[in-house]
Amino acid sequence: MEQRFYFDTSVFGGLFDVEFEEETTLLFEKVTLGQIKSVYSNLTESELANAPERIRKYFESIKNEFKEKVFVTPEGLKLAQTYVDEKVVGETSLDDCIHIATTTLSKVNMLVSWNFKHIVNIYRIRGYNSINLRLGYPTLEIHSPKEIVNHGNED
Secondary structure: OEEEEOHHHHHHHHOOOOOHHHHHHHHHHHHHHHOEEEEEHHHHHHHOOOHHHHHHHHHHHHOOHHHEEOOOOOOHHHHHHHHOOOOOHHHHHHHHHHHHHHHHHHOOOOOEOOOOOOOOOOOHHHHHHHHHOOOOOOOEEEHHHHHHHHOOOOO
16 A cells, blocks of 8 residues: 655655665665655755756656645644744754644644654654644654654564
């Protein structure tokens, strides 16, 4: 069964980072095998426009059948601002919050990121999810690519 995972911009950049390259490559193999649909937003596209050319070209090379575009909405912007207003993260992390809010509203299976400071961080995740629950939104699973590709591979 195909899963829908929202990839923030750091995942695409992870392909070209020595520290994250191996797990990110394995993650994208799951995408090209049709096991995971790479969900991204118009914010992701905007951030990728400022990324190095090789990252942009890789993103563009992913066949449309393996990815799905979702859009940042006014409701998502309001939810993202709530995360900031309630001090889950600071104002400078608003774009990270927009990714999280967009993922929440798009009802994907999980958000995938290499951003350990503002996104893949247990304290932040608890903050995002407590706000989501209080406001009637679903909780959100947030993981790094490493957690996804190594899941079930332990001896």
